[in-house]
Amino acid sequence: MSSTMNTGEQIPAIQTLRRGLHHSPELKRGFAVTLLLAVLATAGNVVVPIAVQQTIDRGLTSPTGPDVDFMVRMGLLAAAAVLLTSLASYGMISRLFRTAESGLATLRIKAFRHVHDLSLHTQNTERRGALVSRVTSDVDQVSQFLVFGGMLFIVSIGQMFVATVIMIWYNAWLALVVWLCFLPLFLSLRYFQQKLSRAYGVVRRQVGVLLSAISEPVVGAEVVRAYAIEARTQQRIDEAIDRHRQASIRAQGFLAFSFSLGGISGGLANAGVIVIGIWLGFADRITPGEILAFAFLVSLFVMPVQMGTQVLTEAQNAIAGWRRVIGILETPADVVDPGDQGSSLPRGPVDVRFDRVDFSYHDGPLVLRDLSLEIAAGTRLAVVGETGSGKSTVAKLLTRLMDPVSGTVYLDGVDLREISGESLRRSVVLVPQEGFLFDDTLAANARYGKLDASDEEIIASAAELGLGDWLAGLPRGLQTRVGQRGESLSAGERQLVALLRAHLADPDLLVLDEATSAVDPFLEMRIGRALERLMSGRTSVTIAHRLSTAENADEVAVIDAGRLVQRGPHADLVAQDGPYARLHASWVAQHGHV
Amino acid sequence: MTGTDALGVGRTRATTMREGFAILGVAIRREPKVFAVATIGSLLFGALTVADAWVLGWATDHVVLPAFRDGRVDTSLLIAVVALFVGVALLRAAGIVARRVGAGIMQARMWSHDRRDLTRQYLSLPMEWHQRRPTGQLLSNANSDVEAAWGPIAPLPMALGTVAMMVIALIQMLLADWVLALIGILVFPMVIATNIIFQRVVSPLMTRAQALRAELSEIAHESFDGAMVVKTLGREDEETRRFAEKAHQLRDTVVRAGRARAAFDPALAALPELAVLLVLVVGVSRVLAGEIEPGAVVTVAYLLTIVSFPIRAIGWLLGEFPRSVVGYERIRSVLEESTRVDYGSETLARSGPGAALSLDQVGFGYSPETGLLDDVSFDIAPGSTIALVGATASGKSTLTALVGRLRDPDRGRITIDGTDVRHLRHGALAAATAMVSQSAFLFEDTVRGNVTLGGDFTDEQVWEALRIAQADGFVAALAHGLDTELGERGTSLSGGQRQRISLARALVRRPRLLVLDDATSAVDPEVEARILAALRSEGAAATLLVVAYRKATIGLADEVLFLDDGRIVDRGTHADLLTRNPAYAELVNAYETEEPA
Structure with missing residues (x-):
């Protein structure tokens, strides 16, 4: 569509x-x-x-x-x-x-x-x-x-x-x-x-x-x-x-x-x-x-x-x-906001349901096929799969960056297409792979999550995420200019600002498309801890590029060639002879963890 | 370089005028022949424009009025009228073509000269010079600054021709009648002065509008780039407000410039018209007094009509000066930079076994206060694989930049096969070693061009390098294989694909020393494992220095150099360091320490 x-x-x-x-x-x-x-x-x-x-x-x-x-x-x-x-x-x-x-x-x-x-x-x-x-x-x-x-x-x-x-x-x-x-x-x-x-x-x-x-x-x-x-x-x-x-x-x-x-x-x-x-x-x-x-x-x-x-x-x-x-x-908007006609979601953790969802780009082949998936309110779900398996598409459908070709995505039982844009943006926040920053101060970038956040509020949020000393360590603190696309900060630091932004937005459903490839393990662990805190008390869906993330989630969904092929807690899946066990073995071979 | 300069603030008008002419002098000395053609064309045009008025006056007195008086006309006179009008028009057209084409060639050549000189500077100035300057600034030096600097060339011949035309017109007016000529002597300077005032009023507004257009475009670029964030956080209204504010500022500035134009344009048109009316009234009384012939009145009136429009070219010329002076100075500041990378005359063996790398008490800092590397010394035996491990900002990338001689150390020395890299002649280091950084830069060229970089390699060699870099699969799937054009900076490929092409670029050269600075960060772990395995088996002869995070990568190394805060704090096998160095263990084991029990 x-x-x-x-x-x-x-x-x-x-x-x-x-x-x-x-x-x-x-x-x-x-x-x-x-x-x-x-x-x-x-x-x-x-x-x-x-x-x-x-x-x-x-x-x-x-x-x-x-x-x-x-x-x-x-x-x-x-x-x-x-x-x-x-x-x-x-x-x-x-x-x-x-x-x-x-x-x-x-x-x-x-x-x-x-x-x-x-x-x-x-x-x-x-x-x-x-x-x-x-x-x-x-x-x-x-x-x-x-x-x-x-x-x-x-x-x-x-x-x-x-x-x-x-x-x-x-x-x-x-x-x-x-x-x-x-x-x-x-x-x-x-x-x-x-x-x-x-x-x-x-x-x-x-x-x-x-x-x-x-x-x-x-x-x-x-x-x-x-x-x-x-x-x-x-x-x-x-x-x-x-x-x-x-x-x-x-x-x-x-x-x-x-x-x-x-x-x-x-x-x-x-x-x-x-x-x-x-x-x-x-x-x-x-x-x-x-x-x-x-x-x-x-x-x-x-x-x-x-x-x-x-x-x-x-x-x-x-x-x-x-x-x-x-x-x-005159280009028609394909994802139409129902505006005032739409319904509003109540606050609090959201439950999510994909019902027989198909998706394809233009008239291309199906990227997701007949995907049905339920996520109970408050669950931390990790979605894993090989590059090109369609796992990132799940994040885009959940945040309504695109609509399914057929089938429906429900939040709290309401068709995503019938929820007003305002309510949707308040309840659902996506932290994308590249934490894009605007050429402004760190504070201004954090305020993208909450327009009226005071400096104290931002600092408090950072502390809650365990980023207090990082922020305090920046010579100009919240007033640090981040440069074009945030390039004055390291890739990891940009990710931290994006998380801070998401925390200020205080969503009920958090969708993370994580990307921490350019970050050293120390910073990555710091981000990991910040993420843990960010996810607590909310429903979260993490598109996992690293299996260590999947290990920490309540449940794992494995996508292969656009289909859901496995679903369950890490411990169960790793014990089964299936795609997840194979992905995991390859990961272990890379990182030497037994 | 600064905003105030752009508006010509802080520079007196007299200096701008003097410098503007001096810059034109540079262009004239550089392209004297084209300038001469353009100027002669313009003088021809000027002289013939005046001649046109003379022909009309002559026709009035000698053909039209006698014909009406006598009721007959000589055919030869009629032929003369046609020949004169058409001849003058043809020559004048030739003058226009010579003037415009000449000015165009002169301007285009000056652009070329400067662009060649500037890009030669970019290619020879050291990396630290590049790092001190924003990319956008260097691009605009070679683009808009060059155009601004030579902007006055376009109206120059026209303005010179106009000055000549004005002088001839005044002489002709004086010959016709000194009283009527006085009107011309008064009106021409008034038109010039009004036009200069207009340019002074309007050019800061135009500069401001130009700056606002750039800002508007930056906002749009940033906003569309960050569309995902804007959308997912529902910030469309705020973004639109930000864009609208700039768009309204631009509108107001252009409207103000328009109002100035609205006031000056009619004034510039009305001045000569009023002068013509005055000439007619005064002229008739002079004819009545028997002082002049009617033809003199017609000539002067026509001269005023046709000369007063081209006079504006003088204002166009002077109006270009402020922009030109600023642009020219920016270009000069790059061209006058004389720091160079010094090369020696030594060479390295191009092929053969791995090279020996040695660092001896190397120290380096991007500025005097912030020492980045301090007293770094180590030797790497030929053919060994060494992993360089350290936390973010510990100095790993700087170290690899020093080895690739993108920078020179402040203290100490770096030798390859015993030769100080500073003593190598240009190209010698690149012939024997290769460095691949995390950000893969691709040229707007084919896959083949990006791998060979113009070097002499067979397709088999290119495919072989792509195969080791695990890039053969997706390259084979591209529409034209090796001949596929990658577009500007390879945007048609993913980050990991770009990294693999840039790795193949290094591998095809069969370097004796290969430095990989986190060069596979955007590649899937499984693919990375295959690349490293292939490197180990195929490139066994080469010495390999790898900046790495992943344990699998580190595990492949013969030895690990552990860098902390700009110093090599430990060296040994991965297993040894894990047991004896807690800081090292903590860094590389970070994944495991986070594991739930």
Whole structure:
């Protein structure tokens, strides 16, 4: 019943826009006003060409002679128009930034939240880095387009529209000449844009290769040094650097070429306007001022053509980014929290029942088959089995990180799927293999278990777990910064913090997926003792990677190839001729314990 | 390196400006030819932009107005108009291409030069230098800092061309009419000044936004990485709040930058427009007074219209300076680092029986206050297997790093076959010994590439090494066997699989001394047992130094070195140490002492 992350790739462009507006309603707010301001602002661009025409026809070549009074009046009026349209520009740009950024902040936050609402399994269908970029750089790309490219697009279209209207008003034939000069370019924009976006696609891929090559001598410094492979590493880096450089230069070339074409069309249009304008002038169908106004109006066409390929590329990237973000929001959550509709578990040790549970990842083979298992309240159960036997899946089903494909898991007789998320998280706590810590203080990490825990409470909890002297031994105590992913602490210490966190959470059912492989025996025993204390008075299920854990449990369940094959106390199982006895013999051979 | 530098705080504007130009000077000296092409292209563009206005003015006076006055026009004049407009446009386009491509090549080459130099430094600076610096910082030195340092190259030719264009335009205005030219002399500097103020206002905001984007991405990364914890402890709301707070800060910063843009953009557009209107009004009265021809008015007005947009390039150039100076300094601080690992000229036998390892009064500390290893002396006979046992932080990994010469001791010496490792030439140690650490680093390469590391090994040799490391099974099951690409840092494999590949990498070299620093920690005990058994039988000739916890591993060793708090406190067989050293017994028997009675 698990789903894959929606890539959003199949959403059509128009649908993307519609879904995007649906998820960020802020974008629609006041759009009419912004558009009105945009029209006013672009209209401002034709003030100067009209003023030039008026100057020549009425100021300079008027039959009644040059008219200075008219010029001053016209100049003041035009200046007022320029100032007014500047104000409109200010309003348009600042509104555009405000609505775009507010809308996209909302979208980002919604998508971030939705990622956490998806099951781990769905999350894992995409690399972490890719998931992060969906709520960061993909959204940035949309924002970039809305406030720059998008604005440029609106202004350009508006500008060309207004210029065309005025040209037609002056002379429709000359307007046609101008359009004929630019039309081939407009039509080929798409072609250039495709070439350009392919070229930049290559650049982006090369950036990825480059970054990964550069990270080798940094992240893998020890290996490079130990095997003395500096020359080979440098060669790989140099190749990546060269390929990236070539790709960048090639893309830059395309961009320069497509950019330069606008000016050529402009020159052609100017020549055409003057030659055909004079010819029309003989028929008294146009004035000299109008011809010259065209030269100024043509310049309004040049920029949109020059920037066209870039804007189209930005638009394409923005749509793609938008799709990926929307893709997250439209990925159905496969583990649905019943919320307030769900039931609440009473406090106190929980009894657990697996009833004919099957599980598989996607459409893969069954990882658990027909598993039925009862765990009485207050029991300490160890689940053992070889790597890949499905024992970790038991922990994930118990904590509802995933739901069974068929069958049911009951806590205190209630179907796990019908328990509200809040109640479930209060009653059931998983201590995972890797005690993930956040880059913060030790205290802040412990508080993940109980948000309002005071420092005294944390210290008391640590003492109860027998970790008092360890905590006291840290120079900065609870204020110790744990570093990224807790890497300033040793693997064993991270495990201790995770246990402390679980103890503060005070669960009724504790699920432990233990992993203490990198810990020396002393620390491991300390963790073992802390665990013992943590488990007392609760139901606990331990996924045991070391058989010493199983020996200490009340009961052992042995999983093999997804099936429950043995069940009972350690002493009984070790005496039977079965899988457990074999696992145990191998363990003893390793650790020399008889 | 610090946050204040990023914003250019604590640096006067004059110094930033001077340093910015100095950095450009470095680039120009390094790539003079490309720079010349780009600049000539830009000058061509500038000159022809001005020429365009001149052509329009000339056409007004000599073609359009006479044609209307006389009612006829010379065909040759019309041909001249077309030739001039189209010719100017074509040459101008050539100028644009030369300028942009030239600037692009120059920038890309400067990136390449710096990236090559930086990575050469990374490869030759000693490990202690690496350990003092966060990985992320070194990566951003070679990535974003390089890009920032050479950011001003992109607008440089355009800005130079613009300056030329402005000068030509002013001269042309002066030739047309000195009164109208005065307006231009006033307006150009105003546009430049407004643009510089705009860059000053907006660039700290952009820097801040960039920093916030990085922080936002860190939060998302951490939160998604810790998804299991967030989910199992029901902390989705708190995480969302943390992310939302940063997202809102980013939004507010970008909106503020947007407001600055909203104020300056129209102002920058309005200044030349108002100037043109002034030129028209004043121009008409000058024409009326008979001082100038109408064409002069048109020329000046058109010049103002077309020159005032490119002028902004000067502001773009200066706006890049603060970022560029900070990036450049960060790069320099790495490039100027001159500590090197000193190599000698001695070599070791590449093949043959196990090597003899000897440590003589070795002392080492990561800092002067914290001595980690003190007076460590021992000899290991060729071909023997020695287990190094000690509690966490007793100095085991440091000791293996010294043997592999990832670090040099502060005191004492380490010899292999009687030669001080510091006297070996580069590569000699690696040719005869191999070290495998707990964290297995894999390259973004195939399985074969990760095992051979470019060395000359046959497929049989690679499979043999994989077999001893118990990795042949899962490698054979991969889609393309030895040719399977492992992806960045081998993320497609499990921890234990990565460790086994990195073990095979050591074994394929048939080292005479093999140092395993807890190199099988993520491997199942049963698999580990098979690896060790294979090592004992196949690699019998090699000397083996193993950092170990598991009794089975220790039991395979001829002798045990017991390390406690940086000193070798005991040495002997496992059985001897168990009986005579209580601290040793307590450490390795920890499992049993915990057993219920």
